[in-house]
Amino acid sequence: MIVGLLKEIKPNENRVALLPAGVELLVAQGHRVIVEKSAGVGSGFPDELYKNAGAKTIDTASEVYGTADMIMKVKEPIKQEYDLIRAGQVLFTYFHFAASKDLTEAMIKSKAVCIAYETVQKTDGTLPLLIPMSEVAGRMAPQEGAKYLEKEMGGRGILLGGVPGVEPADVIVIGGGIVGQNAARIAAGLGARVTILDSNLQKLRYLDDVMPKNVLTLASNPHNVRKSVSRADVLIGAVLIPGAKAPKLVTKDMLKDMKDGSVIVDVSVDQGGCIETCHPTTHENPTFVVEGVVHYCVANMPGAVPFTSTIALTNATLPYAIEIAGSGWEKAVKANREISLGLNMAHGEITYKHVAEAFDFKYTPVEEVLD
Numbered sequence: 034m035i036v037g038l039l040k041e042i043k044p045n046e047n048r049v050a051l052l053p054a055g056v057e058l059l060v061a062q063g064h065r066v067i068v069e070k071s072a073g074v075g076s077g078f079p080d081e082l083y084k085n086a087g088a089k090t091i092d093t094a095s096e097v098y099g100t101a102d103m104i105m106k107v108k109e110p111i112k113q114e115y116d117l118i119r120a121g122q123v124l125f126t127y128f129h130f131a132a133s134k135d136l137t138e139a140m141i142k143s144k145a146v147c148i149a150y151e152t153v154q155k156t157d158g159t160l161p162l163l164i165p166m167s168e169v170a171g172r173m174a175p176q177e178g179a180k181y182l183e184k185e186m187g188g189r190g191i192l193l194g195g196v197p198g199v200e201p202a203d204v205i206v207i208g209g210g211i212v213g214q215n216a217a218r219i220a221a222g223l224g225a226r227v228t229i230l231d232s233n234l235q236k237l238r239y240l241d242d243v244m245p246k247n248v249l250t251l252a253s254n255p256h257n258v259r260k261s262v263s264r265a266d267v268l269i270g271a272v273l274i275p276g277a278k279a280p281k282l283v284t285k286d287m288l289k290d291m292k293d294g295s296v297i298v299d300v301s302v303d304q305g306g307c308i309e310t311c312h313p314t315t316h317e318n319p320t321f322v323v324e325g326v327v328h329y330c331v332a333n334m335p336g337a338v339p340f341t342s343t344i345a346l347t348n349a350t351l352p353y354a355i356e357i358a359g360s361g362w363e364k365a366v367k368a369n370r371e372i373s374l375g376l377n378m379a380h381g382e383i384t385y386k387h388v389a390e391a392f393d394f395k396y397t398p399v400e401e402v403l404d
Contacts, residue, residue, distance in 0.1 A: 034358040035065045037101025038083075039094055040072040043108045045316035047075030047339035048346065050105040050126065053086040055351045060087035064358050067091050067100060076343040098122075103358060107346065108333060109136055120144035121380075123362050125354060127151055127166075130377055131278045131391035132305045137383070141394075144381045146362050152275055152385055153353065153375035160275060161371070162353070164211050165345035167300075169335040171215025171271065174298045175204060175223060177329050178267035181296045181320060187327045189294030191266055194224025201225050205261045207253065207282055207307060208271035209236045212300050214244075216269045221245040228261055258282055263290035270299035272307035277387035283308040285323070293325035302330040363403050373399055 036059055038051045049072050056066045066088040070080060080090050091097050098104065098117035106126035110118060112135075118124065120143065128149040130137045140147050150162035160167075175193065182202065184190035195201035204220040206213045209231030217229045221244065229244070230253040231237055237250040244250075251257050262268060262283055268291070272279045279301040288310060299311040306312070310323045313332040320329050335342035353372060357365045366373045377385040382397035389396035 034102045034361070035067065035100060036354070036358055037091075037097040037104045038066065038068040038072050038088070039097055039104060039106055040069045041075075041107055042094075042113070043111060043333065043336075046108055046333055046336045048107040048333075048336055048343045049073040049076045049078065049339075050107050050347065050350070051354070052344065052347045052351075053078055053082040053088075055347055055354070056083055056086040056088045058351065058355065059358060062355065062359060065089070067097055069094055069097050073343075076339040078343075103354075103362075105350075105354060107336075107343075109133070110139075112139075115139040115143065118143040118145045121146065123148065123357065125150070125350070125357065127303075128377060129303050130385070130388040132303060134392050137388060137392060137394070140378050141381050141383070145378070146376070146380075147378040148357070148362065148372065148375045149377045149385070150350065150375070152377060153371050154275065155371055162346075162349050162375075163273075163275075165349050166335045166342065167211035167273075168215050169338060169342050169345060170300045171212035172219050173334050173337070174212070174216040174269045174271070174300055175220035175225070175267065177319075177331075177334075178204065178220075178269065178296045178298050179223065181327050181329055182266060182294070184294075187294065187320065187322065188296055189266065189292060193220065193267070202266035203228070203264050204267045204269065205265040206230070206269045206271055207258065207261075208273065208301070209233065209240055209250075210271060210273055212273070213269070213271035214240065216271055216300070217244060217248050220267070220269075221248050225267070230257060230261060253282070259287055259290070262287045265291060266295050268295070268297045268308075270297070270301050270307040270311070272301050273304065274387070278305040278391055279307040281307060281309045285309045288324040288326050291324065291326050294327065295325075296327045296329065298329045300334065303332040306330065366399065367403060376402075 103123040179193040182188035379402040
């Protein structure tokens with residue numbers, strides 16, 4: 034198979050979907066790898082390393098799209114790429130279809146085979162290709178919250194951990210998954226007073242057992258969310274429903290009870306956000322203010338630390354890429370349920386139920402698109 038690696042063109046996105054070490058493994062198994070020039074430079078991996086690993090560098094994205102059987106990316110294609118994608122071509126990347134009707138319609142029209150990192154799922158329910166970036170984004174969230182609490186950044190002028198004689202900031206984390214757990218640990222390590230909300234009591238018991246003593250757990254319901262939001266200095270949205278839009282758990286009306294200069298970091302914004310007032314921003318223009326509250330809603334937070342993020346991501350994606358390239362997507366989907374759950378679209382049909390439901394489109398079971 035010919036595997037194509039692209040330079041990411043979404044604003045301020047410096048990650049790359051495959052390391053030179055991954056190229057070496059694919060080439061050793063008889064595959065060809067073509068890499069758009071400078072694809073890895075933003076992550077600290079120059080073209081020379083890819084050439085030494087056996088890849089061929091290509092001048093333009095259009096040449097890569099025109100040649101490769103499988104395209105590996107980090108972020109979803111954007112409008113200028115839509116017409117370059119070929120029918121039957123495999124795209125292996127983050128898609129987050131439920132957050133974008135335009136992208137969904139474009140990929141239906143392309144008739145490409147879309148395997149989404151974020152819905153590859155193990156039998157225990159974990160999401161192995163989402164976990165690494167959730168860990169990065171979760172650990173970044175308190176860091177960004179602390180930064181924008183500074184007065185010069187528009188915040189209240191509060192030090193997250195306080196000092197002796199001065200109480201620390203209140204950090205409220207909505208969602209006890211991978212993002213929420215990592216956010217809570219980092220915020221607690223910085224000395225904040227942390228509350229983590231989740232609707233799963235079993236998960237709350239686990240978190241109560243493993244978290245530091247300055248992390249409290251609270252059952253998530255409208256009353257508790259409203260009460261917690263009102264005392265937050267930093268509010269972190271960390272809610273995920275795999276492949277579906279995040280529910281709006283924090284309404285605009287709740288912001289009226291928040292303190293001026295408090296900060297919202299909505300990590301779930303790439304799935305539509307769990308806070309009603311959030312919309313995607315970029316690293317270049319990361320924040321906006323609503324009701325006196327600073328909103329940080331960067332949709333690709335791990336892109337700010339591309340060296341760490343790229344290695345963490347490709348450690349997880351490479352085994353799946355090798356299987357898809359070695360077997361072909363149809364055999365890989367038939368043989369591996371995890372990859373089958375990652376298949377969101379094929380031949381113009383939506384094969385992931387939550388994506389179809391997001392826009393009231395037709396859903397086609399995976400079995401019906403296989404030969």
